[in-house]
Amino acid sequence: MVFLYNLSIRFYQLLVFIASAFNTKARHFYRGRVGIWEKLKSQIEPNSEIIWVHCSSLGEFEQGRPVIEAIEQKKPNAKILLTFFSPSGYEVRKNYSRADYIFYLPLDTYSNASRFIKMVNPAMAIFIKYEFWYHYLNELRKKSIPTYLVSGIFRPDQVFFKPYGGWYRKFLKAFTYFFVQNQQSKDLLASIGYTNVMITGDTRFDRVSRIASDAKSIPIVENFASNHKVLVAGSTWPKDEDIILPLVTKFPDLKLVVVPHEVTEVHIKDIMGKSPVPAVRFTKSNPEEVKQAKILIVDTIGLLSSIYRYGHVAYIGGGFGVGIHNTLEAAVYGIPVIFGPNFQKFQEAKDLITRKAGFSIKTYDELVDLLNLLLFDKNFYQLSASEAKQMVNSGVGATQKILEVITAP
CATH class of the missing domain: 3.40.50.2000 (Glycogen Phosphorylase B;)
Structure with a gap:
């Protein structure tokens, strides 16, 4: 399964490269990751306490934002590293003032994940809603870095809960705690052996209340x-x-x-x-x-x-x-x-x-x-x-x- 997963990531990378010639979003996706290692090396402060928050896109950012801002108040000496998978998140929020570092997340290959975690060395990692990347999660688990899923939501049709989903269920071993939106999510996780779960609801309620x-x-x-x-x-x-x-x-x-x-x-x-x-x-x-x-x-x-x-x-x-x-x-x-x-x-x-x-x-x-x-x-x-x-x-x-x-x- 790891071979097929890696192959799919490489194939996706190739498709994005081809599409970048004529599609604006693909161009941002590809070019935004060019030179990423040099950017990380030049900007990340060594020996600082880094809290890594990863969002897929803009919607997930809105769910992560209340947590980022609460952590900033609670731990003012920590540095917030914010990463995005999608251009629709990064391009809109690349100047977000409450994060110390903002980058595209390198694609989920073994070498990228290993290099990223070693370079960043986060004190904790927070993934928003449903971002599950095998190599990144595996590296976090191997290094015993506390890892949390915030505003998670699980459905019966997800691969984790299928008879053939055994390999994908391994992704979830990395999480120290799951903060989920509803009882169904908690029950589904319990059905595959995960009890480190708390129903907290959706952090966007806090965000929209403050906006209003x-x-x-x-x-x-x-x-x-x-x-x-x-x-x-x-x-x-x-x-x-x-x-x-x-x-x-x-x-x-x-x-x-x-x-x-x-x-x-x-x-x-x-x-x-x-x-x-x-x-x-x-x-x-x-x-x-x-x-x-x-x-x-x-x-x-x-x-x-x-x-x-x-x-x-x-x-x-x-x-x-x-x-x-x-x-x-x-x-x-x-x-x-x-x-x-x-x-x-x-x-x-x-x-x-x-x-x-x-x-x-x-x-x-x-x-x-x-x-x-x-x-x-x-x-x-x-x-x-x-x-x-x-x-x-x-x-x-x-x-x-x-x-x-x-x-x-």
Whole structure:
């Protein structure tokens, strides 16, 4: 199995190299790892206490961020090393001020993992949600370095729990402790012999709660939303936009804020071209245009978590693709949340549905029927909004539970 695993890593490396000639993300992935050893050697301070936090991408970073910032306060002399697998995490957060070192993680080969662990010599390692790299975990275990999985979530369909998953179950031996999101994850780990597990929930609850308390005023959006019911569509993809843009003709009094996941000029122009009414851009419109418009397209990054505060209802993108984006960023403001059908891997989305604070739709007609309730049935709306707020409040506290364990004497 190790041979096949190594072969797959090398094959992946080759595909990325080929794709880097014409794909921007692949180019970042490949070029970001060029010269990585020289960068590590020149920047890592020898003999310092290094706490290594690894995230796959931006979503996992948001789960790891509360832990990073709590560790920084608890252990001010330690150095935080933050690594990413994906360009969508590294390229956005490469200047994150609360980490001392930020790098792409070299691909998981035996030589890379051995060299990395020897060079960094972390005092502890923290992997976020579901990053499982055989060689890195094996090196950490061999060197008895405390290793933790934070905000982990396990499902029955994962290879660890299959009859043929014996080799993959070895990955899990490296973890000193598993901090998981739900009872199912704890039960699944127990079924294969792991009892070093604590249900702490999702650290993003702590993150979004803090964001909401510090949310900044955005005058352009405030001007746009004034005295209107507003649907904020966050992290949208083309399939999401196809069903939300027509809503402004179906509901004449509704205004729509669209915050696309990819803020490229091509994508922004595509949204404007599909809009059934003239749309205005956040960065290129005057106050009067914004006030009169029915659709506002946010063509810049970093504002979404604060923009949700202006919404009556939120629509979260990604549900018609690989999976929905962060529903908690909207729910924290006490507004109902809508998303597409691909939400099953996200515990918080399932919990929102259970509490009738979140709703999954498959078609435009289903979306229209749902909005007829949320926009015009006051009791239905108030119950849904209240449940959204209560769910987020009940989830706060995961970071403190984790910190008590990993920083214990």
